[in-house]
Amino acid sequence: MSHNDLDNASGHPDRDLVARDLVMTYGKGRSGGQSGPPALGGVDLIIRSGQSLAVMGPSGSGKTTLLHVLAGILRPTGGQVLWRGRDIARMSDRERTVLRRKDFGFVFQQGMLLPELPAIENVALPLMLDGTSRSQATARAATLFAPLGLSGFEKRRPGELSGGQAQRVAIARALVARPGVVFADEPTGALDQTTSGEVMRHLTELTAHTGASLVVVTHDENVAAWCHGVVRVRDGRVVEHSAQAAR
Amino acid sequence: MNAAVSLWWQLRRAAAADDRVPGVLAVVSFAVATAALLVCVAGLSAFEARNPVPPGHSTGLSIDEAMIGDLYVTLAWIATTCMVIPILTLGGVAARLAIARRDQRLAALRLAGATSAQVTVMTLAEAAAQALVGALTGVVLYLAVLPIVARLTFQGRTFDLSELVLPLGQTAAVVGAVVVVAIVSGASSLARVAISPLGVAARTSPKRLSILRVLVAAAAGAAWVLVITPMKEPERLTIVLVLGAVILAVNAVGPWVVMVAGRVAARIAPTAATLLAARRIADDPKSTWRAVGALGLAVVVVGFTSLAQVDDPGTPLEAYLSADLGTGALVTLVIITIVGATSTGVVQAARVLDQREQYRALALAGTGERSLHRARALEVALPLAMTIALSAGFVLVLMLPFLSRLDGGLVVRFVVTSAIAGAVVLASVLASRSLVRTASRVA
Numbered sequence: 001m002s003h004n005d006l007d008n009a010s011g012h013p014d015r016d017l018v019a020r021d022l023v024m025t026y027g028k029g030r031s032g033g034q035s036g037p038p039a040l041g042g043v044d045l046i047i048r049s050g051q052s053l054a055v056m057g058p059s060g061s062g063k064t065t066l067l068h069v070l071a072g073i074l075r076p077t078g079g080q081v082l083w084r085g086r087d088i089a090r091m092s093d094r095e096r097t098v099l100r101r102k103d104f105g106f107v108f109q110q111g112m113l114l115p116e117l118p119a120i121e122n123v124a125l126p127l128m129l130d131g132t133s134r135s136q137a138t139a140r141a142a143t144l145f146a147p148l149g150l151s152g153f154e155k156r157r158p159g160e161l162s163g164g165q166a167q168r169v170a171i172a173r174a175l176v177a178r179p180g181v182v183f184a185d186e187p188t189g190a191l192d193q194t195t196s197g198e199v200m201r202h203l204t205e206l207t208a209h210t211g212a213s214l215v216v217v218t219h220d221e222n223v224a225a226w227c228h229g230v231v232r233v234r235d236g237r238v239v240e241h242s243a244q245a246a247r
Numbered sequence: 248m249n250a251a252v253s254l255w256w257q258l259r260r261a262a263a264a265d266d267r268v269p270g271v272l273a274v275v276s277f278a279v280a281t282a283a284l285l286v287c288v289a290g291l292s293a294f295e296a297r298n299p300v301p302p303g304h305s306t307g308l309s310i311d312e313a314m315i316g317d318l319y320v321t322l323a324w325i326a327t328t329c330m331v332i333p334i335l336t337l338g339g340v341a342a343r344l345a346i347a348r349r350d351q352r353l354a355a356l357r358l359a360g361a362t363s364a365q366v367t368v369m370t371l372a373e374a375a376a377q378a379l380v381g382a383l384t385g386v387v388l389y390l391a392v393l394p395i396v397a398r399l400t401f402q403g404r405t406f407d408l409s410e411l412v413l414p415l416g417q418t419a420a421v422v423g424a425v426v427v428v429a430i431v432s433g434a435s436s437l438a439r440v441a442i443s444p445l446g447v448a449a450r451t452s453p454k455r456l457s458i459l460r461v462l463v464a465a466a467a468g469a470a471w472v473l474v475i476t477p478m479k480e481p482e483r484l485t486i487v488l489v490l491g492a493v494i495l496a497v498n499a500v501g502p503w504v505v506m507v508a509g510r511v512a513a514r515i516a517p518t519a520a521t522l523l524a525a526r527r528i529a530d531d532p533k534s535t536w537r538a539v540g541a542l543g544l545a546v547v548v549v550g551f552t553s554l555a556q557v558d559d560p561g562t563p564l565e566a567y568l569s570a571d572l573g574t575g576a577l578v579t580l581v582i583i584t585i586v587g588a589t590s591t592g593v594v595q596a597a598r599v600l601d602q603r604e605q606y607r608a609l610a611l612a613g614t615g616e617r618s619l620h621r622a623r624a625l626e627v628a629l630p631l632a633m634t635i636a637l638s639a640g641f642v643l644v645l646m647l648p649f650l651s652r653l654d655g656g657l658v659v660r661f662v663v664t665s666a667i668a669g670a671v672v673l674a675s676v677l678a679s680r681s682l683v684r685t686a687s688r689v690a
Contacts, residue, residue, distance in 0.1 A: 073611060073689045094615075101613025112608030116526040128519035129614050173612075 014084055015049035017070060017181055017213060023078035024065050024236070039065040040076065041236040047181065052204055052214035052246060054224035057233035064185060066233060067217045071104055071183045072096040083180070101130055105174030105212070107184040107203065113158040113169060120145070120154040123172045130177065137176075144172040147209075148202050164195035171203050175210055182207050184216045188223055200226040204246060268682075269344055269600060270377055272593045276341030277381020279589040281425050282388035283334045283582050285413065286396060287327045288421060289389075290578075293410040294323040297402065315568060319402065322572070324487050326579045329548055332494050333541030333583055337590045338425055340537060341381065342374050342432035344597050371433050378429030382422040399578065401571050456532065460503045467496030494544065501540045505630050506532035512629060520618055524625035527598075535630050538591040542672060543634035545583040546665045550642030552576035553661050577664070584668040591627055592675035599623075599679050603686035610687035619683050627676050635669045 024040035039062045047053050047070070057063045068074040070081055072088045073096075081088040083103065088096060100106075113122045120141050127137035145151050148168040158166050167187060174182050187203060188196035204226045207214040216227060224230050226247050232240040298316045356366055390412075397406040413421075471493050474485070509529030516522035528535050552572040599606065606619060639662065 071611075097610075097613050097615055099613070100611065104613070106608070106612050108608060108611075110604070112605055114523070114605050114609075115602075116530045117523070121522060121526070125519055125522075126612060128522065129618055134517055134522070 017047040017215075018082040019043055019045040019066075019070060019079065020082070021079040022066070022069055022076050022081070024062070024069055024074065025077045038077075038236050040069065042079070043233075043236070043238055045070075045231065045238065045241075047213045047215055049180075049213055050208060050211050051229065052207065052216065052227040053229045053231060054227040055215065055217045055231050055233060056219060056221075056224055058219075061233045062236040063217045063233045065236075067183055067185055067215060070215060071106070071181075072099050101126065102177065103180045105177065105179035105182040107167070107170050107174045107182065107187045109186040109189040113166060113173070115158050118155045118157055119150070119161065119169045122158070122169055123176050126173060126177050141172065141176050144176060144206075147206060148172055162195075163191050164199055167191065167195075167199045168202055171199070171206065175206055175212065178210055179212055181213045181215065184214065186218055187216065188218070188220065193222065196220070196223065201247075269597060270373075272596055273341045273344040273374075273377045274381040274384065276337055276344065276589055276593050277378050277425060277429065278384035278388055279586060280334050280337040280341065281382040281385025281421065282392065283330065283337075283586050284425070285386065285389035285418065285421055286392065286582065287330050287334070288417065289393075289411045289413050290396070291320075291323045291327050292413065292417075293406055294320050294401075296410060316402075318568070319571070322575060326548070326575055328487050328491050328494065329541075329544055329579055330582050330586070332491075332498065333537075333586045333590070335428060336537050336541070337586050338378075338428040339432040340534075340590050340593060342378070342429040344593065367434075367437060370437055371430055374429045374433035375426055378426045379422070382425040385425070386418060386422065399574060401567075401574065403567050456503045456506050458503070460499045464496040464500035467493045497544065498536070498540055501543075501634075502532040502536040505535050505539075508630065508633060509535070520622040520625055521629075523622040524629060527626050528630055534594055535626075538587055538594060538627060538672065539631045539634040541583045542587045542631070542668055543638040545580045545668070546635055546638035547642055549576040549580045549664060550639060550661055553657055553664075580664065580668055584671050588672045588675035591672050592678045595623060595627070595676050596679035596682055599682040599686055606683060606686035607689065610689050614687075616684060616687055619687055620680060623679075623683070624673065624676050627673055631669050631672060635665055639665050 022040050022043040022045075023038055025038045043066060045053075045066075055063045055066060065074065069076045069089075072081070072091065075096075076089050079089070083099070088099065091099065113119075114125070117125065120138060123141035123144060124134070124137035127140060128134060132140075142154065145154055148171060150165065150168055150172070153161065153165060153169075156165075158169070161169065170187075174184075182203075184203065188199050191199060200223055203216075204214065214227070216223060218224055225244070227244070228246045229241070229243050231238055298320045356369070361369075393408060393411050397408050397411055399405065471489055474489055506529055509525050509527075509532060512525035513522060513529050516525045553576050609619065610616070642661075643658075
């Protein structure tokens with residue numbers, strides 16, 4: 001994919017996640033009022049289907065805010081986030097909750113697995129919460145353990161897994177509902193370099209295999225090197241947008 | 248020692264508002280436990296003062312009245328024995344709350360160079376301070392409810408307030424006992440928590456509770472049958488001691504039963520909310536039992552006493568006794584329900600505070616707030632329903648031989664009263680809904 005592809009194309013509204021002129025100002029709603037400096041100051045971005053994008057920038061640059069707005073966690077003060085033809089920013093809280101459950105997957109820095117559930121049930125949980133029967137949810141969850149190198153760890157509790165293993169379980173949980181986009185916020189922030197590389201390999205391979213897009217917020221160049229594209233954010237604006245050959 | 252206490256005081260003053268919630272919960276628990284304990288002791292003292300036959304003294308009253316006066320004191324002791332264990336359990340819950348939520352802070356202190364002894368002093372000082380504040384609040388609460396307690400009618404008359412106000416020495420002794428329970432429970436919790444500079448171990452698969460608990464319970468049951476039943480007129484102290492042993496044994500076997508039920512429920516749970524609830528029950532059956540066990544026992548006591556009321560009392564004394572048994576059982580149930588509801592509410596709130604990051608992660612991943620509330624409610628409702636149904640069923644089965652003599656109205660009242668008590672404990676989960684809302688706020 002070329003630099004121009006990333007920068008200039010308008011994106012396919014049915015397949016891509018498209019952000020247009022995103023503005024986010026904390027302490028100010030769409031109706032106006034007092035505000036601080038914008039956390040996002042007019043961001044345009046296309047995350048193509050099946051592609052991975054790293055969002056980089058110094059602390060306070062707005063990269064996590066950008067991820068939260070793209071994922072429908074935060075409602076932007078201005079602009080649009082288009083997903084499958086609909087503007088996420090205009091959806092109700094309930095609709096955005098359903099969207100996050102069905103269409104998006106999440107991987108956090110610490111895995112955030114439920115300590116009382118074995119690994120297999122942690123992975124099956126999103127499907128069960130969406131009404132899938134337990135046997136179907138568990139069966140589908142089990143298919144993700146071997147590709148992630150977790151065979152034999154199905155019944156282990158999060159407290160009995162290493163950091164890398166727990167993070168791979170979190171990846172399985174993010175992918176089990178076959179989401180369109182996976183959002184990962186510093187997914188390797190708590191891991192050493194070797195484990196970090198392993199987790200990123202699994203994350204990028206599996207998302208590509210399932211056809212999902214991947215957005216990774218990171219400050220680590222080694223992590224960003226696993227993605228098809230890198231967006232650098234400073235003071236709430238995209239200052240660089242480059243394509244690269246992912247590892 | 249001085250340095251540790253001084254540092255503890257400085258940290259307390261600097262604690263963020265968010266960090267104060269567990270402290271407030273602990274103080275509330277100590278307050279309710281103290282107030283309940285004072286009401287029990289006051290009631291017991293009042294019955295002893297009313298007893299016309301002090302042991303070893305002759306009396307000019309009729310034999311019936313003397314015997315019934317003595318019976319009231321025995322019943323008051325039995326009720327107090329039933330209530331003391333859940334009250335002490337609530338004190339233990341509060342002490343653990345004072346300790347458990349400080350894991351990270353304690354680990355940070357160790358990293359900063361505090362010795363294990365300094366950390367222990369600081370932690371126990373925290374538990375003792377919270378217990379003292381809670382116990383003093385409990386004294387105020389006890390004085391506030393005395394006018395209501397005084398309106399209860401026993402032996403044909405209400406209480407004078409002076410009968411129920413404990414002497415200052417006894418009140419101070421109860422306050423002191425609560426503080427001691429807090430320190431002992433705190434020290435025992437602290438011993439179980441490895442305060443290393445790297446913090447405590449993460450959650451692993453829970454250990455199964457030993458089946459020895461079942462054998463101990465069976466032995467206590469056998470002691471009841473073999474020791475008390477053959478006695479024609481057992482000593483009050485013997486009854487209280489063996490009853491206490493039976494209650495302790497039931498408390499030992501209860502968590503084991505809850506664990507087995509939780510494991511079975513987890514294996515067959517069809518929905519996410521039921522699975523989460525069942526896993527939590529199986530993971531921590533002791534804390535689940537603390538919430539529901541006392542209520543089960545109270546249901547049994549209420550069942551026997553209320554259903555065994557005399558249909559057609561021959562004498563005024565029998566009439567008093569019949570009515571008073573019902574009133575006493577109801578008072579026992581009310582106190583145990585309040586203590587159980589407080590315990591459940593506090594444990595649930597503490598759990599939300601413990602797992603707020605997981606709650607947020609679930610919410611970010613699209614879990615609705617309703618699902619989170621449903622899982623928490625089920626976590627209490629499943630064992631609660633099981634315990635109440637088993638206890639009520641136990642009473643009704645034992646009463647079957649007397650079915651023809653049972654008053655249908657009393658049976659209905661018993662079932663409804665038990666259900667209301669269960670509903671009150673379940674409702675205590677609602678108290679922490681706002682904490683769930685805050686923890687699961689995504690933006």
